[in-house]
Amino acid sequence: MARQVLGSxxxxxVLVAVVIVVVTWRIGPTSTAELxxxxxxxxxxxxxxEEAREELEDLREDRGR
Amino acid sequence: MxxxxxxxxxxxxxxxxxxxxxxxxxxxxxxLLLIAIGYGKLRPGFLSGRAASFSHRAxxxxxxxxxxxxxxxxxxxxxxxxxxxxxxxxxxxxxxVLAAKVTVVRVTRGSSRALPPLGLALFALLAVTWATSxxxxxGDR
Numbered sequence: 001m002a003r004q005v006l007g008s009x010x011x012x013x014v015l016v017a018v019v020i021v022v023v024t025w026r027i028g029p030t031s032t033a034e035l036x037x038x039x040x041x042x043x044x045x046x047x048x049x050e051e052a053r054e055e056l057e058d059l060r061e062d063r064g065r
Numbered sequence: 066m067x068x069x070x071x072x073x074x075x076x077x078x079x080x081x082x083x084x085x086x087x088x089x090x091x092x093x094x095x096x097l098l099l100i101a102i103g104y105g106k107l108r109p110g111f112l113s114g115r116a117a118s119f120s121h122r123a124x125x126x127x128x129x130x131x132x133x134x135x136x137x138x139x140x141x142x143x144x145x146x147x148x149x150x151x152x153x154x155x156x157x158x159x160x161x162v163l164a165a166k167v168t169v170v171r172v173t174r175g176s177s178r179a180l181p182p183l184g185l186a187l188f189a190l191l192a193v194t195w196a197t198s199x200x201x202x203x204g205d206r
Contacts, residue, residue, distance in 0.1 A: 001113060001115060001116050001119075004111070004112050004113060004116035004117075005116045005119050005120050005123075007111075007112075008099065008112060008116065008117065008120040009120055009123065009124070011095075012092060012095055012120070012124050015091050015092065015095055016088050016091070016092065018091075019084075019087050019088050019091045020084055020088065023083060023084045023087045023088075023203065024084060026203055027080050027083065027084075027203070
């Protein structure tokens with residue numbers, strides 16, 4: 001009987017672990033560090049796009065001359 | 066209490082509450098299976114009724130603690146809001162039925178005929194409480 005009880009308790013522990021992983025994945029990142037990193041990546045991407053656009057405009061202006 | 070919850074959950078009390086409530090619901094489903102085996106309604110070869118009943122009791126003790134922690138977090142952070150009437154009623158009834166079930170188990174040593182209906186009511190209230198809060202939160206994601 002002890003093995004059966006242990007097995008059923010182990011199954012409950014596995015169930016709890018699976019639920020925690022699935023729900024946390026569903027909620028997504030919430031920590032301040034992760035949100036800051038995400039914001040920083042977004043800003044870098046916007047800056048890179050602006051630089052590329054300015055370079056393109058400069059190139060067009062040079063060709064126009 | 067609010068500051069303690071904020072610091073323990075690192076500023077994510079709602080998310081932690083959703084995870085704990087979801088764990089409670091999953092364990093509630095597992096509890097139904099275990100007690101069905103305990104009462105002989107299901108007869109899998111790998112688990113006896115006595116072992117299933119013992120596990121049901123052990124997991125139930127842990128589950129009661131989780132439910133009380135979630136209830137304390139909920140009341141401390143949100144109180145009894147007017148725009149969450151269904152959740153407030155179901156959650157309050159859940160705690161009352163939980164207290165009644167624990168009392169009946171302690172007094173009758175688990176032999177009362179009131180336990181199956183109390184257990185089913187507890188599970189139904191847990192499902193409604195989860196659906197009106199954690200379920201809605203996860204659905205919006």
